[in-house]
Amino acid sequence: MRLMLHFLLLCRISLCQASADNCRGVHCKETGDPRPCIGAHCPGGRVSRPPRHSGPVTHGSGQHRAYPSSASAQRQGSISIGGGGGAGQREGSPVAGCTDAECAVLARHVHASPNDTRDCRGIECRLPLRIRPRARVRVCVGDGCVSGGAPEDRDRSLPVHVADRAAQFLGDFPEFGHPSPEVGGAPLGVQLTCDIKPGENEVPSEDALILHLQLAKGQETLVEALRAQQAMVKDLQQKLVEQQEALLSQQRDILEQQRRMYQQMDGVKAQYKMLSDTVKQASFQGLQGELQSYLESQLSGLQSQARSHLHKSYAVHKMDPDSKGMDVMGEAHFPQPLLGCPSPCGTEQYCAFQKEPPQCESCTMCPPGFFLISQCSPTADRMCQDRDECLELPNICGERVKCLNTPGGFRCLGVSEREAMMGLCGHEYFYNQELQECQACSDCVGETITAPCSAMSDAVCGQSAESPLSQSWAATVTMPSARNTEAKIYPGLQMNIRSKDTSNLLSSEAGRVVFQQHGLVWVDHNFAIKHTCRNFLQLGMRLNGSLEEEGQDLSGVRIEQPDGKYFQGVSISSGMEVEPNHTIAILLKSPNNHCDQSKDIHVYDISAPTLSFLWLSHDTGAVAMSAQMMLLTHYQTSYRPTFRVTSVSDPYMISITHDNRGIRFTESGVVKFVLQQALYSMGHTCVKEGFSLIAFINRNGTGQEMTQAFKTGVNYRDTSITLSGAAAVENGDTLSFEITSPSQCNIRYFGDGTGISILSLIWIPSALSSALTATVVKTGLPSGAVRNKPLLFQQTSSDATQVHLARSGEPNSRKNFVFRQKGTANVALNLKLIHSCNVVKLTLQRVGGPDQSSPDPVAQQVSGHTPEGSEWASIGLRTSFQVQNGTAIYATLDCIRGRVNHITHEGGTNISILWVAG
Template sequence: MVLLTPVLLLSWVSLHNAAQAVAEICWGAHCYGGDTGDPRPCTGAHCPGSKSSRSPRQFNPTTHGRAAQIVASQHHAYPGSPKAASGPYPPVRGRQGDGGARTRAPEVLPAGCTDADCAPVVKQFQPVNETWDCRGIECRLPLRIRPRARAKLCVGEGCLSGSEESVSSAGSQMTPPVHLSDRAAQFLGDFPEFGYPSSDHGGAPLGVQLTCDIKPGENEVPSEDALILHLQLAKGQEKLVEALRGQQIIIRELQQKLADQQEALLSQQREILNQQRRMYEQMDVVKTQYGLLSDTVKQVSFQGLQGELQSYFESHLAGLQSQARSHLQKSYAVHKMDIDSKVMDVVGEAHFPQPLLGCPSPCGSEEYCDFQRDSPQCEKCTMCPPGFFLISQCSPTADRMCQDRDECLELPNICGEKVKCVNTPGGFRCLGISEREAVMGLCGHDYFYNQELQECQACSDCDGEPVTVPCTAITDAVCGHLSDSRLSQSWAANVGVPPARSPGAHIFPGLQLNIRGKESSDLLSNEAGRVTFLQHGLVWLDHNFAIKHSCRNFLQVGMRLNGSQEEESQDLSGVRIEQPDGKYFQGVSVSSGVEVEPNHTFTLLLKSPNQHCNQSKDLHVYDITTPAFSLFWLSHDTGAVAMTAQMSMLAHYQTSYRPTFRMTSVSDPYMISLTHDSRGVRFTESGVVKFVLQQALYSMGHTCIREGFSLIAYSSHNGTGQEEMRAFKTGVNYRDTSITLSGAVSVDSGDTLGFEITSPSQCNIRYFGDSTGISMLSLIWIPSALSSALTATVSKTGLPFGAVRNKPLLFQQIGPDKPQVHLAKSGEPNSRKNFIFHEKGTVNIALNLKLIHSCNIVKLTLQRVGGQGGQAGPVAQQVSGTMPEGSEWASIGLRASFQVQNGTALYVTLDCIRGRVNQITHEGGTNISILWVAV
């Protein structure tokens, strides 16, 4: 191995007044020429006498006397040039910003010399950061691929390093050339393993290839530091290779372990499969043994029984032997006894010597002993359904057997000659026959057309029961008596707030209000402050609530229905009570309609949106003397339909708003549907609609407080819209609140019901909507044959004003009288005051009142007078406080459900505490709606 020590040689040419000849410097036995790559003998005083182990070096002086930069990279040298055959050398460039300052290195002697006269002193010098001179298109090429200037050929001792003109022009700036052995060369000399033999293709003998492609002025490194850095990188690469090899060995070991584990897992799976196969074989053996044992037991039991009966008959009843054998064949030929069944009793002969094990008691005439159960017991004989015929009668040990009639086989032309007949269980189907043709009597006698299955079914046979509804072409027969079940029912209860468990109890998670009912009912049960329904049906719920609070933002009172264990809880509705600017009571009413099932649980909740509401300090609930909660139950026999829809949330602020609905539930989508723009509800048939709309909102602007909001309900008939009723709500500024409207209206087939919220022009409102019930529409449609609705407003004259103490309100009826209820007219007792009922039923009342007052407390009470002239008694009551500052109008309302008799009368009283009533408006927010349903 030949050790190559790269030496950095910087040659500078300096000419002053006298020309100094600098001979060509070379090592070894031959020198390389300037223009050709052929070796030639070395002449001159500077040629050493012995060979040097160092690689030959080449100098490329600049044309105008600038510092030469040696690019020593085998990959960057031009092919065929001397640089391609020489070893790689790192380029040397000056550092940017050094100001031209250079460090002068100590004088060193070249290899092979013993004194200073052997060779001129060479100084180690870093050239300035300049590029080669170029001409033409060469200036656009990168530095590493520009052609280098060739050094002039010089022979002899008197040769100069450059032309006389270039020397004379730059002689004042140049320093004499100094030769200095590079530290990198010494560093490489200490590591002989880096030397490699020369390549056969003319490559450099040095094994370390250095590439330096650095732009002028950026990240420049001295040549010796760059070489040391490259050597350290080479060492790091070797260590990295060794580390990768070690990791590969570890990976192979892990792969081998994984393969071993997989093999062990496969062996375990094979063992499990073998065990399962052996288990199946054992099960087959057990089944075979079980079958043999079963056959043996059957044979033994039957043989022993036959022997005993035969001996008994031969000794005592020889004449009945044939009858006993026929009885045994008839009794035991039908049933097949299992191995775990008990021994049967022989039924029908009370004088047998010993009874056998079977049913615990003798079965009746239309019953049989079912031995298929674990403990045999008597079951009722099956009746053959319509469209089936009898095969065998019911016996004490066997059920009745029936078989379907094949109408297509018995009556080949039942569907006509060109229509195919398909037999179905209990009926038949004629392919291609429309419902209209079936209504005309195509199914034939004792058959009706089932619209759901779209096939002809046999009419039900009442089998001795009275036929309530006979069989028609499209309906089946109804057997038995009509049930006397109730169509509607009401229930009322008081509501209270549970006491605080601790002085700092928060209501953020939700506070359940206690529902305490005094009446017991078969409709529901009232336990632990909640209501559990016991029957199917539709329920309308109303809750009157009055509270004074100082909680931040708002309070929310709502209704929740908890289903069975498989169903999730559902928030029916919710009303927000805004944060008051002062201390006064606020009265709100919450309503909802929903379809319920047995075991559904209903609760009332009060909650705050944050944890800054203290139950013991911030809540003051007004204790209403009348029941605050009431419900209205409707049976499914009435044909009523319930629907619930949600409103979407608006991201922008606006004034007037027509809500868009998204239907969440409906019990009969044929009867109730949304309009094409989802802004209204369409009804298929005429009836009475009980509805409630609750909308949560946030408003900004002083005009909101002064003028407030209005919620209007419209009905549209044949494209003509009409306002049915409206509710008023006092406005708020930078507050959350809710506006709600409830009432009952009569609709015809094809009518639609829509809503709109109006507000002042300079009032900005944001409307909310989610699944918690704060923005929802709930309604129940009831057929007209079982219900009626009456709407009225307050009278224009005779209304109470000033200091009002329990004075009745006078009303003016809107629309014609109803057969079930009317407002007392002039000439009748209590004219314009009492609403008189003429039929027994269940009633729901919704009252809205808009007024101006200065009372601290305003009470609105609904009074009832019995049909036999009994004393008046309060049915429902609502309370409100003082008017908000800056508001022109205030509102108060109540809702309730209760029972009425023939002759029952209702009226409303108003009470003002510590203040006076100034005005009650008869339009734009004052109305009363009455819904009556038969019981």
């Protein structure tokens, strides 16, 4: 096939040209001479060589077919010149019929150099000699021609024999065929014939021939590339077959695993049957049904796990052959004896088997924004699923705003509060300013809707008698037994909280308080101790934790070392937001292990409850916040603390000022606060004059002192100062603090994560609360040997509708604080005095109420004598309790073995009362 292609190509590009031009007529056409063409001047007398190939000539329709001549004809080198009939020809001369001079010229033409181009014409001169056409012999026809041959040869037109250039070229390249034989003949035995048409055939250039040869070689390279690609395709097909075989092998392995799983499930069913038979034989009533439902749920779970596992197995492309079989049972030794709840659970309850021992738990209610996926059963809790509002409503935030799903709601990224007020959240959703997202409105199931859901507020459900806005709870805190090996003070000793009061809000368990409802809580604890431990002791509160479980420290105060000479009374307070199952524990710890509970610690047994709780419902709209002080290493004289917010339930209502030194309020209400700061003092002037912590209310650019607490100074000792109070605030008011110290007294303030330098506060709307502040009168105060004498006060704040101080003309004038509405009250009392008593007792008494019973103490605090080198002393208490319309309270002072010299009516002595609707 390749030979045939070469043949057709070369035959097409080869041009066959006539071997000689005929000179007709009397005069030759080419010379233009009127004389007959004779001799060397005849145009037809050009030197020519016989053609290389000879062969028969075929005549037909003016076409001549020339066949190659023999090689001997090419070697003759004789020249025939048209002219007369052979007269004057001499034998051995190059040219017959010429004179000597003419023959010399013709001889030069005959013996010319091969590169001579005089015998070529046109494009022939560009061709190499090996393919240039040979000299052609012209035949002279006409009257002026000399006959040089036989008459019969002159009568007929002789065929022109032309060398086949393509065949000659192929002979020069052996790779295209066999070389030309000596006797002529085309390569490979093929004869090339071309139609001769004078004036139309031309010789192609060498570049065209070489280009065609390169195309031929390119075709060979293409064929080779196609063969290589064919081999690659075969290789890929082979690899595909191998992969298909591997996939089939994996499918067989998966089916084998499935068979083993079902065998294991059959084994579980057989074990369940055996266990059921054992239960029947043991005659446990009621246990069989629970076991059956539990095991059936476990089997259904195993089946779902098996299906999920198989689905994942089919999805993978490769399986690890070294992987072990899946533990379908979930445990190595199944079944295990199961224990049920001690008593049958009621409606809307289920038995929680994961707890030890199992106990009944209330079924979870699906919160707003969630939907039910599984009902509550005796052995399983109700299951809820968060609604994906972004998926259900793709254009809920608009086409150009991205929607982010959140638990119970959704968030439109980049949407401002103003846009949310226009109703962007949609129906049954409101914009939560605290979370800055849209939340689902609450469903008032079984309750009346007192306030419908709006674009910026949630729905408010009707209140029932069992769900008041505020409540109080009191307990007693005692030291654990020193024989207990876990009662170590150095890491932290948990105090025991015990109470006889029962409440649906909280309970006392394992010495801690456990909350059962969510809300806001204010906690106060009064504590009196005498110790000889090195350095100091620290009393604090911890939320949701104890020694076994880490939690968050809410507050803390430090009790310095007085060498065990007298009792010290301290109070700690804190406000926080709680959820069900949150716990609060009271901890007492030492910074080192040089403290023995049985020898170094003596706690005063206070007759009144020492721990009290004020619980506020979320329906009151109260806001809780806590902030940490940002401290420097060293201060002198006055110190204004700066704050860093750690938690806030509504940042819109309460925020930090631009200089971080004050708390700003957005709406009017009542704020209950406590500030606790640990410090280290150096200098005798610190001991003599002590420190004062003052709270200011800045209103319309004017700072006004609200309340103050005093702390006796110590030298080279760690101690704390704390202040708690309540005050009414207006829109735009700020609350700030300042600690004053005497000159030449160096103080270092400390803070860490244990709550010793923290601010806690709760803001309550003015519609549900009120506050009153007062101080002692200037005259008529108890002095000398004082035994349970009441204190007289004068009011410093404006009147409040719910509580007031008895005025002149009323019973117990300036003594009693009378409540006019039912609710919950919180009292903080600070007293600064000079005395020499061994023990000073400050007690808050409550009288009146529905039963008009005798006074009973609601809180009490104890302190010892004035420290050496100091002139002033202080004592204070804090507590919360329930009040009715007509309930009255008053404070008494008791001095044991000593006298009271003076009680100041200025800074350091004050009382603040907070009332909240019940």
